[in-house]
Amino acid sequence: MQSALWPDIDYHQAGTATARARLEALELIEQHGWYELYRKKEDGSYWRLDRDEKYQERFIVRIAEPATWQTFDTTELEKQLLLNQRGGLGTERCIAAGCKSTVLQRSAFCLNHTYERGVRT
Numbered sequence: 001m002q003s004a005l006w007p008d009i010d011y012h013q014a015g016t017a018t019a020r021a022r023l024e025a026l027e028l029i030e031q032h033g034w035y036e037l038y039r040k041k042e043d044g045s046y047w048r049l050d051r052d053e054k055y056q057e058r059f060i061v062r063i064a065e066p067a068t069w070q071t072f073d074t075t076e077l078e079k080q081l082l083l084n085q086r087g088g089l090g091t092e093r094c095i096a097a098g099c100k101s102t103v104l105q106r107s108a109f110c111l112n113h114t115y116e117r118g119v120r121t
C-alpha cells in the first residue's frame with residue numbers, strides 16, 4: 001500500500017512530523033549493523049531504517065522480502081529519490097570525463113556521477 005506518508009523510499013529526517021508519524025506507526029523488530037528493521041502495526045509491512053549516523057543521510061525503505069532485509073540494495077531507489085528531490089534533469093552535459101549524460105538539476109554532474117560522489121539529496 002502506497003500513500004504520501006509511505007513511499008517505497010524516503011529520507012528520514014529525525015524530529016520532523018513525518019518522521020515521528022512514521023515511527024509511531026512502526027514497531028522495532030530487529031537491529032543489524034547500520035540498519036533497523038521495523039514492522040508497520042497497521043498492515044504488517046516491513047520497513048528498514050538507517051541507524052542514526054551524524055554525517056549520513058538516513059533512508060526509510062519498504063522491504064518487500066523480510067528475509068533479505070539486511071542486504072536489500074537500495075542504490076536505484078536512492079538515485080530515483082535524488083532525481084525527484086532535485087526536480088529532474090538540467091540542460092547541460094555532465095562534466096565527468098567521457099560522460100555524455102545530461103546533468104541533474106543543481107549539479108554539474110549527471111545522476112550517476114552525482115550519486116557516485118556521495119551526494120544523496
Ligand SMILES: [Zn+2]
Nearest residue numbers: 094099110113
Ligand atoms: Zn556523468
